Amino acid sequence: MVENPYSTPSANITPDSSSTGLPPKALDILLRTRGWTKFLAILWLIGAAFMVLAGIGMAFGLAKEIASTPGIGPAGSMLAKYGTFYGLFYIVLALLYIYPAMRMLGFSKSVRKLATSHSTQDLNRALDQHRKFWKFAGCMMIAMFIFWFVMIGFMGVAGVKAASSMPSGFPPVTTPMTPAP
Amino acid sequence: MEDTYAPPGSYESGSDSVINAETMDIFRRTRGWTKFVGIFLMVIAILMIVAGIFVAIRYASMGATGAGTGTGTGVVVLGVYIVMAIFYIYPARRLLGYSKASRQFLSSGSDSDLCQALDQIQKFWRFMGVIMVVVLVVYALAFIVGILGAIFA
Numbered sequence: 001m002v003e004n005p006y007s008t009p010s011a012n013i014t015p016d017s018s019s020t021g022l023p024p025k026a027l028d029i030l031l032r033t034r035g036w037t038k039f040l041a042i043l044w045l046i047g048a049a050f051m052v053l054a055g056i057g058m059a060f061g062l063a064k065e066i067a068s069t070p071g072i073g074p075a076g077s078m079l080a081k082y083g084t085f086y087g088l089f090y091i092v093l094a095l096l097y098i099y100p101a102m103r104m105l106g107f108s109k110s111v112r113k114l115a116t117s118h119s120t121q122d123l124n125r126a127l128d129q130h131r132k133f134w135k136f137a138g139c140m141m142i143a144m145f146i147f148w149f150v151m152i153g154f155m156g157v158a159g160v161k162a163a164s165s166m167p168s169g170f171p172p173v174t175t176p177m178t179p180a181p
Numbered sequence: 182m183e184d185t186y187a188p189p190g191s192y193e194s195g196s197d198s199v200i201n202a203e204t205m206d207i208f209r210r211t212r213g214w215t216k217f218v219g220i221f222l223m224v225i226a227i228l229m230i231v232a233g234i235f236v237a238i239r240y241a242s243m244g245a246t247g248a249g250t251g252t253g254t255g256v257v258v259l260g261v262y263i264v265m266a267i268f269y270i271y272p273a274r275r276l277l278g279y280s281k282a283s284r285q286f287l288s289s290g291s292d293s294d295l296c297q298a299l300d301q302i303q304k305f306w307r308f309m310g311v312i313m314v315v316v317l318v319v320y321a322l323a324f325i326v327g328i329l330g331a332i333f334a
Contacts, residue, residue, distance in 0.1 A: 023292040029296060029299040030299060033302060033303040036307050036309065036310035040309060040313060043313060043317075120203075123200075127204060127207040127208065127211070130302070131207050131211040134211055134214035135210075137218050
């Protein structure tokens with residue numbers, strides 16, 4: 001059907017679904033947040049890289065060096081095993097830094113895109129990265145909380161065991177005798 | 182029927198209508214975690230202050246019996262614990278503020294509540310960034326002092 005050329009002029013002012021219509025103040029706040037999150041994420045990634053390097057050094061370099069030292073004995077081989085364990089532990093710990101750093105970098109990237117595109121998709125992506133970061137932080141805190149409880153319980157049990165396994169042949173504590181006049 | 186002669190409006194002013202259901206859902210799901218982490222940090226801060234008070238009392242009692250350095254040290258230790266607790270309280274307050282503002286935004290859908298929520302989280306990240314800068318400066322100074330100490334020793 002041909003459009004009526006005599007109809008009153010009108011403009012479509014309804015935004016399409018991809019436009020955010022985010023208030024400029026909110027966008028400004030997000031842009032200011034972006035700088036800090038990017039800075040922290042980069043620092044976390046650098047820290048994680050150092051941890052991985054330290055872990056590799058401990059697990060393979062240092063442990064092997066200790067084990068190959070002549071006349072090191074069983075204590076040295078034990079130390080080498082611990083070196084490997086700590087090295088791997090460092091590498092795992094580095095992963096715990098990499099994940100939140102990636103989420104924060106994702107947030108920063110999406111906010112930068114949002115500043116140019118003004119699309120709901122970019123806004124939602126940025127907020128979702130932010131949500132994932134806090135979910136991870138919350139889960140880590142729950143894990144830490146459980147770890148504390150387990151450690152306290154373990155230490156309590158170990159303390160009770162140590163106290164009960166003490167030899168009962170200790171001399172009784174007595175008050176010092178007063179010298180005879 | 183829509184008034185075609187109405188003055189053209191800007192959707193910027195009524196932007197709360199174009200933040201879609203998914204955005205709201207993300208806010209809802211983030212809110213719970215930030216509240217949890219905020220409460221957790223606040224509890225740690227309170228425990229820190231309580232521990233500081235106990236240590237200060239212990240120092241004071243040792244000072245009274247002449248076995249320790251006394252109340253002065255206890256007050257200093259308490260001060261250190263309180264300063265450490267503040268480093269937890271400030272971000273905790275920002276996270277709790279974000280959660281509260283998010284809840285208000287979810288119910289009102291207004292721009293001001295959205296800005297309030299985002300502002301709280303911006304303040305949180307700024308604080309963390311500043312702390313990180315301070316830590317890096319302290320590390321750098323310690324490194325320089327260590328090298329100078331090794332050279333002039």
